[in-house]
Amino acid sequence: MTIQSDSQSDSQSDSKSDSVKTVDICVIGSGAGGGPIAYELAKAGYHVVVLEKGHWYRESDFKKDEMLTRRGVFRSKMAEERHILVEPDSDGWNENPTDEFWGGNIVGGASNFMSGYFHRLKPEDFRLLSEFGPIEGANLTDWPISYDDLEPYYTKVESVIGVSGKVVKHPNLEPRSTADFPHPPTNEHPIAQWFDQAASELGFHPLPMARAILSEPVNERRSCEYSGYCGSYGCRSGAKGSSRAALLNQIEHLDNCQIITQAKAYQINTDQKGNATSVDYFDQQGNTHQIRAKIVAVACYSMESSRLLLSSYGPKHPQGIGNRYQQIGKNLHCCAGGTGHGIFDLSQLNSSQANDLKVRGPFFNRALQDWYFIDDKKAFGKRIKGGTIDFVFDPPSPTAEANNLKWGNNDELLWGSPFKQRLKSHFTQSKDFKFEVFCDWLPTDNCHVSLDATEKDKWGSPVARVKVGYHPHDLKVAQYIVDKGVEVMKKMGAQNYYGNAFTSPTSNLIAGGLRFGRNPKTSALDSDCRVHGTDNVFVTDGSFMPNGGSITPTWTIYANAFRIADKIKQQLGGKS
Known part of the structure; x- marks a missing residue:
């Protein structure tokens, strides 16, 4: 039974939520970390309550309107709650309030808006310290579990969430227990063949990407409609493997x-022993309610999960749950890397090539992992961890693009004919092809979450203060791989090509802050993602990750959440 606090069901929600006494598990958050817990425990017959700060939107609500997303309809509002972002600048550290990190204030969280590019971590990602050695200024560590522990759950994600693709052998292919993905690849863009030829001629290994997007209908979910509105947009067909569509709807x-x-x-x-007894929450009207639960699973997104634990004091937790050794909020990491572009002048191509480039809808679905590990002694002195390049077409955003085109040289505003000509050239005479580089953002003492001393949200709670310092090594690795992406763009025949590494935090793809490990003095969670110092508080979003790997973390978050769901079922010891 779903309890909604939307305006059309407020009275119903209040009466039902107050009727809840003690449940088996309360899950806080409904994204990639919370959805699998709720799904597995509910299917097993346990009494589950999920607390989600946002609304429940259906497929019909996800219109192909860029302003619907970019105006923040599905995000928290800056005036109501924010983070304080502390970034390095030329004068030291600069701090400002921001709502940058609210990726999805909605049932299913940010998984509603992901592009669905799914890569697995490699076995070496689980032993980053022992495999590649220490780096001064970086808090590197090995995971308390191995790739083999997570592999069955990667496979489960492919089946339950719905992953489409084709496994192709390449030098850095990770071990698999199944020969292929459960669904055939999504439709392929015509210029994928250009890319394959160019990359192969350069001696690289073009890699078809798996997508958490259905290429064929499954249950009540339709297959992809190839509208082109995918990454950063909600899915109209239910094909995208969001936590909402794939799990909670079921x-x-x-x-x-x-x-x-x-x-x-x-x-x-928490009680005198330090274990959770209940969760307090505000409803839409600001009224307080309480859910009593045998187990609490926290999956609010890295910054907010740390914030919640830091805000939750108790007899055994005077500085916040699990914070005896000041590990809550530490070792946050973003997604390091960069971006690049290849601009194709359609007038310089034959009609067939130009028409191929104009096709919108099918996915490009290509990546390079030739530099996931870099053995360039001249550049780095030893073998190091590298990264992944994903090649993509950005989703349609004509309003934003047109707005950016109004600025000429020296930041002068364009008017009249010059502006019209620039718009015509951009939208009808050229095509922008993009790549994204992903590499590890090394955890350091300068990247962490704490509670701000003065700023509060609309409910009167201290907001998260997010410090996002980066390690110089990240920038060097990212630039090395960005240069490889530019090389591919040039080989494909782009008339203009460029790329840049970045040091600013991404607004999504944040992980860490509550890393798991064996030692409570250096980690926030144990190997089962249970908060040190408690028996029944688990963290199941991306906070647990000691490092993010050189890929987007969503697949790993899903897989680990399914793993922890099994641990929780074992702890509960049988259906209630």
Whole structure:
């Protein structure tokens, strides 16, 4: 049974939520980290309550309107809650309030808006310190589990979430227990063949990417409609493997499952032993409610999960749950890397090539992992961890693009004919092809989450203060791989090509802050993602990751959440 706090069901929500006494598990957050916990526990017959701060939107709500997303309809509002972002600049550190990190204030979280590029971590990612050695100024460590521990759950994600693709052998292919993905690849863009030829001629290994997007209907989910509105847009067909479409939609009808929307969790209450007893939350009207639970699973997104634990004081946790050794919020990491572009002048191509480039809808689905490990002694002195390049077409955003084109040289505003000609050239005479580089953002003492001393959200709780210092090594690795991407663009025949590494934090793809490990003095969670110092508080979003790998983390977050769901079922010891 779903409990919604939307305006059309406020009275119903209040009466039902107040009727909840003690449940088996309360899951805070409904994205890639929370969805698998709710799904697995509800299907097993346990009484599950999910607290989600945002609304429940359906497929019909996801219109192909860039302003719907870019005006923040699905995001938290800056005036109501924010983060304080502390970034390095030429004068030291600069701080400003921001709502940059709210990737998805909605049932299913940011997974509603992902592009669905799915790569697995490599076995070496689980032993970054022992494999590549220490780096001064970086807090590197090995994971308390191995790739083999997570591999069955990567496979489970492919099946349950729905991954389409074709496994192709390449030098850095990770071990697999299945020969292929459960669904055939999505439709391929015509110029994928250009890329394959150019990359092969350069001696590289073009890699077809798996996508968490259905190429064929499954259950009540339709297959991809190839509208071109994918990354950063909600999916109209249900093909995208969001936590909402793939998991929560499948369990919302169960009597033992309650999903309460517009429910802002603000306190986890603990007993004299340090274990969780209940969760307090605000509803849409600002009224407080309490869910009593045997187990609490925190999956709010890295900054907010750290914030919630830091805000939850108790007899055994005077500085916040699990913070005896000041590890809550530490070792946050973003997604390091860069971007690049190849600009193709359609007038310089024959009609067939120009028409191929104009095709919109099918996915490009190509990546390079030739430099996932870099053995360039001249550049780095030893073998190091490198990264991945994903090649993509950006989703349509004509309003934003037109707005950016209004600025000429020296930041002068363009008017009249010059502006019209620039718009015509951009939209009808050229095509922009993009690549994205992903590499490890090394965890350091200068990247972490704490509570701000003065700023509060609309409920009166201290907001998260997010310091995002980076390690210089990240920039060097990113630039090395960006240069390889530019080389591919040039070989493909782009008339203009360029790329840049970046040091600013990404607004999504944040992980860490509550790393797992064996030693409570250097980690926040144990190997089962249970908060040190508790028996029944788990963290199941990307906070657990000691390092992000050289890929987007969503697949790993999903896989680990399914792994922890099994641990929680074992701890509960049988259906209630």
